[in-house]
Amino acid sequence: METLRCMRAFVAVADHGSFSRAAVHLQVSAVMVGKYIQQLEAHLGTALLQRNTRRQRLTEAGVAYLAGCRQVLEQVQQAEASVAGLQLQPRGLLRVSAPTTWGSCVLAPALASLLQAQPLVNIELDLSNRTVDLIEDGFDAAIRVGALPSGALVARALPPYAMSLCASPAYLRRRGTPQVPSDLAAHDCLSHLAWRGGHGWQLANGEPVDWEGQARLSSNDGQALRLAALAGAGLVLQPTSLLGEDIAAGRLVTLLADHLPVPRPMNLIYLPDRRPRPRLQCFVEFMLERFPVPPVPEPAP
Incomplete structure (x- = not known):
């Protein structure tokens, strides 16, 4: 049973006074509204509505359950709104792993401008030459020197490590x-x-x-x-x-x-996401703009 759908149908019937008007509000059929109410009553083991040919009204259990439904649906709406807000503005903690030397000498000073531009973003910069696992170690992104370990990661090229x-x-x-x-x-x-x-x-x-x-x-x-x-x-x-x-x-x-040793490839890596979090997206954009890959010189004719 899709509990939230059934709850929304029940609240709509209570607010609009009939299955047909609730169906118009929910943009479904009146038959579907009736099925939602039946599923809800079967799940709860009690009648929520008293029905006749002209109208329906709430039972005592229905009155009590309606208040709870409103509270639950309001909390769901608030949670969805908070997530929608996160999808619009970069905020929260961004965890980044980077090589010790490059991270301390190059990345750390550069991050000052990103922090100024994104006042709601905090960055935890972990400097280590070990190979981290983004999922197991809980990192949003990493700077990797050398061969990449997995094709499942998104890799964006940075200037080679010379x-x-x-x-x-x-x-x-x-x-x-x-x-x-x-x-x-x-x-x-x-x-x-x-x-x-x-x-x-x-x-x-x-x-x-x-x-x-x-x-x-x-x-x-x-x-x-x-x-x-x-x-x-x-x-x-x-x-x-x-x-x-x-x-x-x-x-x-x-x-x-x-x-000198041949410069090694360096990449910014992160996990693929159809809707990347804004704080990660702004970091990726910042890195690619701040550290562009130099163009490959054309061979002499």
Whole structure:
């Protein structure tokens, strides 16, 4: 039994005084209104209306049930109105997962403008290099670097995730500038602990490049390696998103540009939805506008 339909029919009959007028109001047939009332009475095990050929009126049970029906239908209407409001204006909490370095250096500062534009939206930004499950971990969206795990997700391309190899001008004056990857063996290299136990880099040719012994400094934090490189401790290979401002300001000098790792694809992913929530939709639109994918250069003639 469709309880809400039956309730609406019962309230319409009580308000309009007959099955026929209730049918006009509900835009169904009078026979269908009668079936709704019969289903309701069978479900409750009592008569709600006393009927004769001229009119019907509420029984004692009908009077009591009518008040409850009105209350239930009003609550349903309020709930539907609140959902309709959510469908129109972005509001509520948006949970986003992003890679640690890119998320802290690039995404977090950019979100300030989105928060100003959407005062009813709050953002929880989880920075981690682990692969999250949007459903199980409760995220609305994630920024993913590398291959995508599932075709069931919507993926929108972002600018590729590039790396830079750098050193400070003071270090290069002291130790010289490497010209080819094999020169790295004679330099102090700063390595992330996530890479091959603290030594070795993967450059563009796909072959790992080792230097003699362990890295002079290893850390599990890219920001620590950046600061060490700025202080002249050695060469650092880290995401361009982390080193870009220092490169532009001349505090770090790029090295071996022709041998850098190939930039990896980066995507904004989220679950498909025929009617996406406004807070997610505004975030997707913001990301695509703020971080457009650069056009692919046409091959030379």
